[in-house]
Amino acid sequence: MWPAPGATGPVEAVVSLPGSKSITNRALxxxxxxxxxxxxxRALRSRDTTLMAAALTGLGATVDTTGEDWTVTPGDLRGPAHVDCGLAGTVMRFVPPVAALADGTVTFDGDPHMRTRPVGGVLDSLRALGADVDDDGRGALPFAVRGTGAVSGGTVxxxxxxxxxxVSALLLAGARYERGVDVRHDGEPVPSLPHIEMTVAMVREHGVEIDDSEPDRWRVAPGPVAPVDRTVEPDLSNAAPFLALAAVTGGTVTVRDWPRRTTQAGDALREILALMGCEVELGGAGLRVTGPTALLGIDHDLHDVGELAPAVAALCALAxxxxxxxxxxxxxxHETDRITALATELSALxxxxxxxxxxxxxxxxxLHGGTFxxxxxxxMAHAAVIVGAAxxxxxxxxxxxxxxxxxxFAGFWSDLFR
Known part of the structure; x- marks a missing residue:
């Protein structure tokens, strides 16, 4: 149990955040x-990204993570190999389409909770595109991809x-398939569309032709994938608890290097915090948020930015x-049933x-103290520290x-209260 630091007055801070996990893992x-x-x-060095680096290294690439800037050198994709997904959805879903291109068998598993997270949509799609996947019909970890060195591709x-x-998983590897991929979604609206937009933008930066002009359809042409040197943006979703700190204490927090244009879902924090009564200003120094005298509740659709829901729910509990x-x-x-978890933990306080x-x-x-x-x-930890600040x-x-x-994170967060 970690005692969340409490604010005794308005918090004034300027913070620099680590790089985006979503961008780092797609880039790798x-x-x-x-x-x-x-x-x-400026790659993010965290559990999710080191798991991605290890997975790609196991498949034959060389990923040098010794410095702040990581160098990636492609190699012949091969098995046998084992991929530890940990709790990283991007590893569990993005790596199998690459493993299908390897010559040999690649097995996948992860932390116990990951065996409950859905991946069947990716595995069924790979089968339809010509890959050999064995998951014993579970649509979940553990599973194996038996690569033959090529994937025919086509429409799925x-x-x-x-x-x-x-969707992103198939778009990232699609140019390496013999016929590319034509991905068509059939179902309720796709959540977190900014993440697909991020994938499309990054794939295009590698010189790949991708057509997303039709709703719920993405076509990736087969062809070369050019090498790209890129700088990773700060993780804007990780900014949520820091900007929330300004909101709940009436202070001012600036997040440095906030991009003027971005596909990150976390950019929606600007709109959400403004609706809750905060002063929000994007300038040369970064994004500055000043909290209101009284925090306002909101009626808001978070479908495209669901990863912000825990932090926003914590703010709403204090509104x-x-x-x-x-x-x-x-x-x-997601990592857990976040709706039930938030209702349970916030109610307990x-x-x-x-x-x-x-x-x-x-x-x-x-609200009162207690265990979160x-x-x-x-x-969920981000939600906890936001409540704990107030x-x-x-x-x-x-x-x-x-x-x-x-x-x-805990040390970084605690330093803001000193």
């Missing part, structure tokens, strides 16, 4: 299948309503007016919360889970 994978070496500058129909990563967060049924399949199939309703109520469980989910006596169970995307 694209570099590993490119036609020459690439450099990933899938339901990506549970995760946008199903002076009611809130309704909707469109996030898919976050039940006194919050007035109602759980719905696709979201949460929160009404103003006095994280369910091995870094975003409510004395909050104990965070397993704050170390934040290492998934932010090394030494």
């Amino acid at each position: 994978l694209l570099a590993a299948i490119a036609d020459g070496p690439s450099v990933v500058r 129909l899938l339901d990506a309503s549970s995760s946008s990563q199903f 002076t007016t009611p809130s309704h967060l909707r469109g996030i049924a898919h976050i039940r399949h 006194g919050a007035d919360v109602s759980e719905h199939a696709d979201g949460l309703s929160l009404r103003p109520a006095p 469980h994280t369910y091995a989910d870094h975003r 409510v004395p006596g909050v104990l965070v169970e397993d704050v170390a889970t934040t290492g998934k995307t932010f090394p030494d």
Whole structure:
């Protein structure tokens, strides 16, 4: 149990955040299948990204992670190999389409909870595209991809309503398939569309032709993947607890190097915090947020930015007016069932919360201290520390889970209160 630091007054801080996990892992994978070496500058060094580096190294690439800038040199993709997915959805879903290009068998497994997260959409799609996948019909870890050195590719129909990563996984490797890929989604709206937009933009930067002009359809032409040296943006979703600190204490927090244009879902924090009464300004120094006298609740659809839901829910629990967060049924399949987990943990601290199939309703109520469980989910830990900044006596169970995307988060966070 980790005692969450409490603020005794408005917090004033300027912070520099580690790089984006989403961008780092996409960059590493694209570099590993490119036609020459690439450099990933300011790569995030965290559990998720080191697992990705290890997976690609096991398949034959060389990923030098010794410095701040990581060099990736492609190699002949081969098996046998084993991929440890840990708790990284990007490893579990993005690496199998590359493993299908390897010559040999590649096995996949991860932490116990990962065996409950859906990956069947990717595995079924790979079978339809000509790959040999064995998961004993589970659609989940553990599974094996038996590569023959090539994948025929072509058209595939899938339901990506549970995760946008199903689409991104196929787009990232599609140019290496003999006929490319024509991915068509059939189902409820795809969540977290900004992540697919990020994938499309990064694939194009490698010189790959990709057509996303039709709704729910993405066509990747077969062809070379050019090497690219890129600099990773700060992780804007990881900015949520820091900007929330300004919101709940009436202070001012600036996040340095906030990009003017980005495909990261975390950029939606600017709109959300403004709706909650904060002053939000994007300038040369970064994104500056100043908290209000009274934090306002919101009625907001978070479908495209579900990863922000835990932090936003924590803010809503501290707001002076009611809130309704909707469109996030898919976050039940993230590191944990985040809707139920948030309702359970916030209620345990006194919050007035109602759980719905696709979201949460929160009404103003006095909060008190207590234990906040994280369910091995870094975003749940973010929610806990936000509440803890405003409510004395909050104990965070397993704050170390934040290492998934932010090394030494606890130490970094504590320093802001000194």
